[in-house]
């Protein structure tokens with residue numbers, strides 16, 4: 165079966181006035197359709213660089229990045245990208261904000277607006293359609309950003325530390341919501357995070373990267389008994405603590 169995502173011997177070097185930086189080196193990995201994969205690693209090891217290449221923002225210096233078997237050459241409509249900041253436009257209502265991707269792609273119509281409204285309801289944002297971003301809490305804004313990303317029906321969702329600006333309780337609620345949504349809409353996802361617990365509680369597999377230049381150092385499968393639980397309940401499970409320690413020790417060697 166063709167993988168949803170393939171990194172094939174990917175190396176990325178940045179050139180700047182201060183010289184050349186090899187961010188990622190010989191990174192090899194395949195992610196199957198419907199899988200949810202976490203990437204953890206020391207600061208600056210190239211995690212965001214990997215997501216940017218998946219999103220088609222720039223290409224690798226060598227090697228190839230493929231989506232469903234096709235080389236990535238430009239930003240793809242099959243990708244949704246969610247960042248730490250919500251980037252909602254303050255002068256637009258929530259409904260107009262969540263429809264912005266549909267507008268850009270000339271796909272805004274009665275059916276797609278109804279779908280956006282359905283997503284707002286599923287994210288617990290019913291009634292916020294006519295409001296403006298400043299009238300919403302941080303957690304609500306981030307949920308609105310998630311709706312904006314999902315409204316264009318991406319096949320792949322990239323999450324770059326999407327919860328790091330939120331308080332702990334809101335973060336756990338959002339983790340749960342995202343896992344349910346990915347499952348419901350059969351979306352493949354990649355999560356970059358510094359929070360090992362978050363990666364274990366949400367993902368099917370966790371990739372550990374080395375210090376820069378980032379290489380794939382190890383891969384940990386999240387046991388089925390954790391994956392069957394909600395991100396909140398997973399944190400109570402014995403296997404969660406074992407895996408947390410393994411990941412922690414793996415990363416200690418890298419700091």
Ligand SMILES: Nc1ncnc2c1ncn2[C@@H]1O[C@H](COP(=O)(O)OP(=O)(O)OP(=O)(O)O)[C@@H](O)[C@H]1O
Pocket residue numbers: 178179180185186187205206207208209210211212213214376
């Ligand atoms: N546009 C750029 N030009 C030059 N160097 C860059 C550029 N973008 C990133 N880098 C460098 O490449 C390396 C990898 O950066 P990247 O942001 O991908 O790492 P990261 O693992 O996501 O980091 P963090 O965990 O701190 O967010 C870093 O050393 C960074 O300074």
